[in-house]
Amino acid sequence: MYSKKIQEKLKELGIEIGDRVRVKSRGEVCEGILMPKQELGDPNAIVVKLSNGYAIGLNFEGAGLEKLEGHRKIGFKSSDEKLKHVAGKPTVSIISTGGTVASRVDYTTGGVNASYSASDLVKAVPELGEFNIDSKFLFGMMSEDMRAEHWKEMAKAVFKELKTDARGVVVTHGTDTMHFSTAALSFMLKDLNKPVVFTGSQRSSDRGSSDSFMNMLCAVNFASKSDVAEVSLLMHGSSSDDFCYAHRGTKVRKLHTSKRDAFKSVNDEPLAKIFPNGKIEMINSNYRKRSEREVSLDDKLEEKVALIKTYPGMDPEIFDFYLGKKFKGIVIEGTGLGHVPTAIEKYSLIPRIKEATKAGIPVCITSQCIFGRVHEFVYANLRKEYEAGAVFCGDMLSEVAYVKLMHVLAHSKDLEEAKKLMLTNIAGELNERTPVFE
């Protein structure tokens, strides 16, 4: 709902949600359909959906607002609308958290941040008719705003669905930080017994080239039919609409701003190739299998963890900033095999790593190279970091080490135990030591 002030103004002008309007704001003139307020949008903005399919927020203060001819019905479905189940069909739960994929429903309802319901979904993707779909609305958020608190809510919601008779759970999510969320849920859902499949889209369904429908279709198929009881991230596997990859949730990263196949498995093979006709080809034979295990929820996270990327000329006092703010853990995304500025005393991070370690704060090392693994012994400078107390995180992604450290520190206050846990594989995030140089 818009603020009282905006509502009053709209009433005064006789404008309703769904009306075609012209808005003059800060020198710009826009025409489009007046949309409902965005879930977490600027309270002073009104949202207008342009003819090119984009919805934009326009500052309401001092804006000129005019009603035009035309009205479009904006549908709102109840978040938990339950489609009638058909006996014999497998059930898949879908939890919606927002992002571009949620604007898929834009196509049918006109609402960019609206929840989409099971009936919308089945309507848009007729192939989903072979499943019973339980659709839950959790958030209508863009993923750049997600934080630990949202991962906890997601983990709870997924956990709840895992307890039903659903074959698996699909989570729709903005793509920007989806790989952080899959890592978080990988650590939070212990003894996972069914597939949990995150998916999203790079282009909303307003565009002919949208990847939403195929990703959704492949995700539901993978959740229902595969025996991979892990948190995975499923997106296009190529820039064509031919197949998707399911990546392990702790071994994947967004590596392109806009391509449909933006996500790549890092230091691991994708789990499987999934075709829009529902066919699944396993690629990675090393995965946790579907079972009758009892899944448990472990959603504790220590939020005072920092991720620092090193670069030539970086100010080493950034370390003091975090220590001063009583951060409990630090991940350093170093260069190459895990290097940090070392030899020039004034700029060296070595004394800072020592200081943090002495204070019981684990300092974990990853590489900004993304691919490959860090190693503490190849060069003398790496050995110095190690001797200062740094934990070299093998082939773990920086993003995953960051999330894992939040998880680990919520479970252990002891430095040595925390260090040990960081180097123990929990959810496929750490491959066994392989030679640094293949």
Add this chain to the structure above:
Amino acid sequence: MYSKKIQEKLKELGIEIGDRVRVKSRGEVCEGILMPKQELGDPNAIVVKLSNGYAIGLNFEGAGLEKLEGHRKIGFKSSDEKLKHVAGKPTVSIISTGGTVASRVDYTTGGVNASYSASDLVKAVPELGEFNIDSKFLFGMMSEDMRAEHWKEMAKAVFKELKTDARGVVVTHGTDTMHFSTAALSFMLKDLNKPVVFTGSQRSSDRGSSDSFMNMLCAVNFASKSDVAEVSLLMHGSSSDDFCYAHRGTKVRKLHTSKRDAFKSVNDEPLAKIFPNGKIEMINSNYRKRSEREVSLDDKLEEKVALIKTYPGMDPEIFDFYLGKKFKGIVIEGTGLGHVPTAIEKYSLIPRIKEATKAGIPVCITSQCIFGRVHEFVYANLRKEYEAGAVFCGDMLSEVAYVKLMHVLAHSKDLEEAKKLMLTNIAGELNERTPVFE
């Protein structure tokens, strides 16, 4: 040279550089050849080269030191030793700055951080006999310790060589931050008229699989024979020893910790494929050609620039840290198309971007996706960043935007002019606007 204290102790024990020694330091016992002090190494460490080829620094304080049987002659060549030029052969200048590639010479002289001379080089790579080589020693540094001051020294040294009759200049460099250095020199050498080719190696020549020799050979060939008057970065193009790629210095990044083909061109084609037999196949037709232009040196850099990587849960006060320290420019490595935390007021970077912009501090946006381009208009949240004053840096790499902002701010104190310069292509770092979604 070691410190006076260490020198005295060595003298007392009758130990000379090159002697085989046993060192007991902090519970560890090492045997190997005593090496000369590392250029920028810990002043309290002695350097011992182990039988596996690695040289390690061992703390001298309280160390037990013992002379063993055996001595190996450690050669030191003068840094500017000039090989006699042979008339008719093309000349290539080589400037050594350190890194793993410098340990190539290890093989002949035993010194890990020693300079290598032209004669060493020609001895190790007989195919280089077709060139006159001028070899200069600049630094013996690992690249994780390089900073703006080193880029300036490098630019000066290269500029000097460009003024000679050399066909081109090769710079050998540690790989970790080589792409920062190539970006820096791309901006600092104006109207470049000859090839400037950076190369390094991922494995020292102690290893059978070393890439040093082939990279060096291809780099000298490319510097001499190609007509690409740009700063390029040349490394293995595949994990076999079949060819190298020369990448544009502003469009390349290290993307693997240890593979020989760790560097990849990003958002651009490699410039050329270079074979060890000297053959060059151009790939990219869009490059600056060799000419009779007068090159000039423009080595001013504003060092108070920060690079901030965003992540879910980041502390937005990191911005205040840099503003408080009077930083002059900030690059934000955002998510996806350039997103930063936006919607939740408490964590939003939007007010910080506004504040910095008001204070005349440019805030530049890149993407941690690495591949692709940022864009200010696709989503409402991006538009908010743009309206707050952020400069969206198109398809520029974060590392390059960081170096470019240092360059730009040294030339313009005016915010609008600096913003404009950031969005003007100077050295191939910014491709013209292409559609965000191909």
